[in-house]
Amino acid sequence: MYVIPAVFFVLMFVYFPIGMNFYNSLFKMNSYSDVKTFVGLKHYVNIFQDPIFYTAIKNNVLYAVFSLIFQVGFGMILAILLEGRYVGKKIGSFFRNVLFVPSIISIPAVALLWYFIYNPQMGLLNGLLENIGLGAMKTAWLANPNTAIYSVIMMSQWQYTGYIMILLVVSIQKIPRELYESAEIDGASEFQKAIHITIPSIKSMLVVTSIITIIGAFKLFSEVYIMTGGGPYNTTQVLGTYMYRAAFKFDEMGYGSAVAVVIFIITFAISILQLRSFTDD
Amino acid sequence: MFWLLMLVIIYPLFWMVMNSLKTSTELFVNSFALPETPLFSNYVDAWNMGFANFFFNSALVTVVSVFAIVMLSAFCSYALARLEIRFKKIFLYLIIGGLLLSPQSALIALYRLFDMLNIYNTYFAMIIPYIAFGIPFAVFLMYGYFKEFPEDLEDAARIDGCSTFKIFMKIVLPISKPIVAATAIVSSISTWNEFIFALVFIEDENLITIPVGLSRFKDALTTNWTGMMAGIVIASLPMIIAFLFMSKSFIRGLTAGSVKG
Amino acid sequence: MRKMLSVLMLMFFLLSCFAFAEQVNLKFLHRWTQEPDKSFFDGVARAYEKEHPNVKIDVQAVANDAYKEKIKVMLGTEDAPDVFFTWPGEFTNRFIRAGRVLDITNYMLKDGSLFDYVGSQVIPFLYNGALYGLPYRVDGKIFVYNKEIFKKAGIDNPPATFDEFLVDLDKLSKLGIKPIAFGNSEPWAVSHYIAAINQKSVPEEIWEKDLDPAFGMWTDPGYVEALRIYSELVPYFNDYSNALKHDQTKVAFYQGLNAMAYIEIVEIPTIATDAPEGFFDKIGVFPFPATNGPGDQHYLVGYPEGFVVSANSKHPEEATDFLKFLTGKQTGISELKTFGYFNGIKNMISPEEVQPIVYETAKLVMDSDKMVNWLDSSLHAKIWAVYSVELQKLTDQVTTPEKAMEAVIEAAKKVREEFNQ
Numbered sequence: 001m002y003v004i005p006a007v008f009f010v011l012m013f014v015y016f017p018i019g020m021n022f023y024n025s026l027f028k029m030n031s032y033s034d035v036k037t038f039v040g041l042k043h044y045v046n047i048f049q050d051p052i053f054y055t056a057i058k059n060n061v062l063y064a065v066f067s068l069i070f071q072v073g074f075g076m077i078l079a080i081l082l083e084g085r086y087v088g089k090k091i092g093s094f095f096r097n098v099l100f101v102p103s104i105i106s107i108p109a110v111a112l113l114w115y116f117i118y119n120p121q122m123g124l125l126n127g128l129l130e131n132i133g134l135g136a137m138k139t140a141w142l143a144n145p146n147t148a149i150y151s152v153i154m155m156s157q158w159q160y161t162g163y164i165m166i167l168l169v170v171s172i173q174k175i176p177r178e179l180y181e182s183a184e185i186d187g188a189s190e191f192q193k194a195i196h197i198t199i200p201s202i203k204s205m206l207v208v209t210s211i212i213t214i215i216g217a218f219k220l221f222s223e224v225y226i227m228t229g230g231g232p233y234n235t236t237q238v239l240g241t242y243m244y245r246a247a248f249k250f251d252e253m254g255y256g257s258a259v260a261v262v263i264f265i266i267t268f269a270i271s272i273l274q275l276r277s278f279t280d281d
Numbered sequence: 282m283f284w285l286l287m288l289v290i291i292y293p294l295f296w297m298v299m300n301s302l303k304t305s306t307e308l309f310v311n312s313f314a315l316p317e318t319p320l321f322s323n324y325v326d327a328w329n330m331g332f333a334n335f336f337f338n339s340a341l342v343t344v345v346s347v348f349a350i351v352m353l354s355a356f357c358s359y360a361l362a363r364l365e366i367r368f369k370k371i372f373l374y375l376i377i378g379g380l381l382l383s384p385q386s387a388l389i390a391l392y393r394l395f396d397m398l399n400i401y402n403t404y405f406a407m408i409i410p411y412i413a414f415g416i417p418f419a420v421f422l423m424y425g426y427f428k429e430f431p432e433d434l435e436d437a438a439r440i441d442g443c444s445t446f447k448i449f450m451k452i453v454l455p456i457s458k459p460i461v462a463a464t465a466i467v468s469s470i471s472t473w474n475e476f477i478f479a480l481v482f483i484e485d486e487n488l489i490t491i492p493v494g495l496s497r498f499k500d501a502l503t504t505n506w507t508g509m510m511a512g513i514v515i516a517s518l519p520m521i522i523a524f525l526f527m528s529k530s531f532i533r534g535l536t537a538g539s540v541k542g
Numbered sequence: 543m544r545k546m547l548s549v550l551m552l553m554f555f556l557l558s559c560f561a562f563a564e565q566v567n568l569k570f571l572h573r574w575t576q577e578p579d580k581s582f583f584d585g586v587a588r589a590y591e592k593e594h595p596n597v598k599i600d601v602q603a604v605a606n607d608a609y610k611e612k613i614k615v616m617l618g619t620e621d622a623p624d625v626f627f628t629w630p631g632e633f634t635n636r637f638i639r640a641g642r643v644l645d646i647t648n649y650m651l652k653d654g655s656l657f658d659y660v661g662s663q664v665i666p667f668l669y670n671g672a673l674y675g676l677p678y679r680v681d682g683k684i685f686v687y688n689k690e691i692f693k694k695a696g697i698d699n700p701p702a703t704f705d706e707f708l709v710d711l712d713k714l715s716k717l718g719i720k721p722i723a724f725g726n727s728e729p730w731a732v733s734h735y736i737a738a739i740n741q742k743s744v745p746e747e748i749w750e751k752d753l754d755p756a757f758g759m760w761t762d763p764g765y766v767e768a769l770r771i772y773s774e775l776v777p778y779f780n781d782y783s784n785a786l787k788h789d790q791t792k793v794a795f796y797q798g799l800n801a802m803a804y805i806e807i808v809e810i811p812t813i814a815t816d817a818p819e820g821f822f823d824k825i826g827v828f829p830f831p832a833t834n835g836p837g838d839q840h841y842l843v844g845y846p847e848g849f850v851v852s853a854n855s856k857h858p859e860e861a862t863d864f865l866k867f868l869t870g871k872q873t874g875i876s877e878l879k880t881f882g883y884f885n886g887i888k889n890m891i892s893p894e895e896v897q898p899i900v901y902e903t904a905k906l907v908m909d910s911d912k913m914v915n916w917l918d919s920s921l922h923a924k925i926w927a928v929y930s931v932e933l934q935k936l937t938d939q940v941t942t943p944e945k946a947m948e949a950v951i952e953a954a955k956k957v958r959e960e961f962n963q
Binding site for chain 3: 305306309310330388389392393396401402480481484485486496497498504505506
C-alpha cells in the first residue's frame, strides 16, 4: 500500500506520455490540427534512413563517453585525492562545495556564461589562448563544426563533475579506516591503497554514477538547444534536439513521437543492462 | 592543482556577478573588465520585473512538490526494500524506468491530459508532473539506503508488537534524516530550475516561476543581457545558500543512500 | 410569502442571465514580455474595455522563442486565445490550413474599415483571396550606416545600385575595417539578406509560386545568381559572423568598428537609447541596393507583424472588433509616441511629428509597392532547415551557390511530395 501512491503518480504522468508517444508514432499529425493519418511504421523507416539521426546518436555516445571519463573518472580521482588527507579538512570541505556549485545553477545561466567564454571576438578562451602564445588555436568554438560538440560537452563537464565527485566522496567516507591502516602497516603506497582498497569499495557507487551519467547523456536536450540549436550544419544534433525539431519546428508530432520512442528504447536497454548488475550484487 | 580547479570554477561565477552590474554595451565591449560604475539598478529592475512574485511561486511549487516527492518515495522505497510484495521487482523497474522519459517527449500528451482534467494553468499543472518525474530518482536514492539499513532495530520493534507503519514513522524515518535531506536537496534543485513545463502549462501571470521569468529578458532583436545576469544571480542564490546550509547532512545522506547493499 | 420568494428568485435568475449573457471574456496573447511593450498592451486592453464595458480582456505574454511552441500547443485545444500574435506568411498559413484562424474578410468589408489600412501592409495577411489578420507593427529591413565613416572613405552618398555598393565596400575596407557588422548565430539574420536578393534576382511570379510548399521548385537560375551576389558580400562581413549574435555585432557598429549594419526599422528607436551619445545623429539609412535582376527593384524586405482571431473563438464579433482597435488609428498614434513604431494605418506620419530618420524610414516602407517577407517565415520549416544550413556554409565559404541550391531543390522536392500525397 505504501507503494501504490508513488506508482500511481509515475504511471499516470510519466508512463501515460510514454504510451501516447508509442501511439502517436504510428500517425502523421501535428499539435494544432485535428487531422491524423495512420502511417504505421513509416516514421521509423525514415528515422533509420536519415543521416542526421546517426549524427545525433554519435553525439549522444560521444557525450556519454566524455562524461564517463570526466565526471566519473576524473570525479573519482578528485574524490580520492580529497579524501586521502592531502588537504586539510576545512579546505577539503571548501573545495568540495565550490566544485558542486555549478550543478546548482540552471542551464540557461550556464549556457549564457559559456557563450561568452567561447565567443570568438571577446571571449575568455580565445583571449587566454592569445595571452599564452597559442593564438593560432583561436576559433569560433561553437560555430566551427569540428569543435562545436566538444565545446558543449566540456561545458557540461564543468557543470557536473563536482556533482558526481561528491557522490563518490560520500562513498569513500564510508570505507572503514582499519582497511587503510592495515595496508599502511604492510608498506602500501598511496597509489596502491587507492587501487586495491578505495576503488573496489566504491564499486557500486561507480555503477550508480555511471548509470546516471549515461542516461543523462541520452536525454540531453537543453544544453545543446540553447548553445548551438543543433548547428553548425546540424553537427551538434543530439537525439533530444532532433526529436524537438521534428515535433515543434516541422510540426511532425508523429515523427517526433517515433524519435521519442527510439530514445526511450535505447535508454531502457542500457539501464536494464546496468541495473541488472546493480541489483544482483 | 586544486587551486587551479578552484579558479576554473570560481572565475566564471565571479565573471557573471561582475557583468550583472554593467550595461549591455559595456558587456559586449569588454566582458572581462570591471564595471565602470556598478549598476545595482540592474538588480532593482530585475526585481521589479516581478521577481518577488516569481520567487513566491517557485518557492511554493518547490516546497509542495519536494515534500510530496520525499514522502511518497520514502514510503515506496521502504516498502520495496523491506516488505514482501508481489511483483516487487516489476514495481522497482517500473519506477526507476520513469527516469528514462525526457520532459520534451511528454509535453503534448501532458498538456492535453491537464486540459482534460481541468488543472491546466494552475499550480497543480506544475506540481503534479514535478512529483511524477521526481519520484524515480528519489526512489533510486532511498531504495539503496533502506536496503543497507541494519534490520536489528526494526526487528526489535516488531518483536515488541509495533506495526510496520509505526516502525517506519517512529524509528526508521527519524534516523534517516541524512538521506531525506539529500533527496530533498536533489529534488529541490531540479524543481527550482525546471523550465519547460512551467512555461507551457501556465498562462496566468501570477503563477510564473523564476526560470520562466528569466526567459522574458530575451527578446528577438534585443536582449537585456546584463539584466538577465542579475536575474540569474538572484535566482541561483537561494539554492546555493540552501545547499551550503545543508551540505553537512547532505553528504552523509548520500553516502548511506547510494552504496549498494 | 413562499410565492413572493420564488417570484423574486425567478426574476433574479432572469436578470442575472441577461447580465451574464452580455459579459464577454476575451483572451489575448502577445509576445512582448519586456517593458515598455508589456504595459503598452495592458493599456490598449484597458482602453478598449473602457469603451466596451461588457468586454473583459485577459492579457498574456510569452517571450519570443517560447511563443512559437506555445501557440502551437494551445491551438490544439480549447484554450486557444481569441486574439493572438502571428508572423504572416507560412507561420500563419499552416494554421489557416488547419482551420484555426478566422476569416475576417467580411467583417472588414462590411464597414469599409479595410480601407483605413495601407494596402502593402495588409497583403501579407491574405491567403487564397481571403483576409485573416491585420498589421500591428510595420517593419522593413535597411542598411543603417555611419555617415562619418562613409565620409572618411570618400563616399558622399549611399549606393543606389549593387555595383556602386561593391565599390563603396572596397573603399571602406581600405580604411582597415570590416565594413558590415553581421551576426548570424541565429540564421534569421542571413534570411533577411537572401529574401531581398532572391526577390531581386528571380521573376516575381516564380518566387511567389515557389513559396508555396505544395508547388515550390526553386530551380530558377536566379536563385543561384542570388547566392553568388551574397557571396560577394561575405568578405566584407566581420570575422566569425556565424558565431556572433546580432546584438553583439550591433554594439560593435555603435562603437565605430564597422561602417554599417543591416537592421530592421523597429530597431532604430533603440539606437537612440543604446548607442553612445551623439551616435544617433551620425546615422543614415538606405535600402538594399538595386541589382540587374528581373525582380522589381523597388520592393522592400520586411513583413509587418500582426494579430489574428482564432477560428474557434466563442465571440468572433467582439474579438474581431478588438483586433481592429488593436491595429487601428488610436493605438497607432499611441504606438508612435511610445516606441517610434508605426502600424498599418494610412497617413499616420507627418514629418513634423517625428525625427527625420524615422520619417525617412517610414517613407521607404510606405512608398514600396510591395513588401517581401523574411525568408525564414515564408518557407516551409523543412525547406528552411536545409536552406539555413546551406547559407551558413556559404557564409563560412565552405560551399558554392550551385551546391547550396541543389540541396534546397532536393528538400523542396521532398516537401512537395508530402503535400501531394
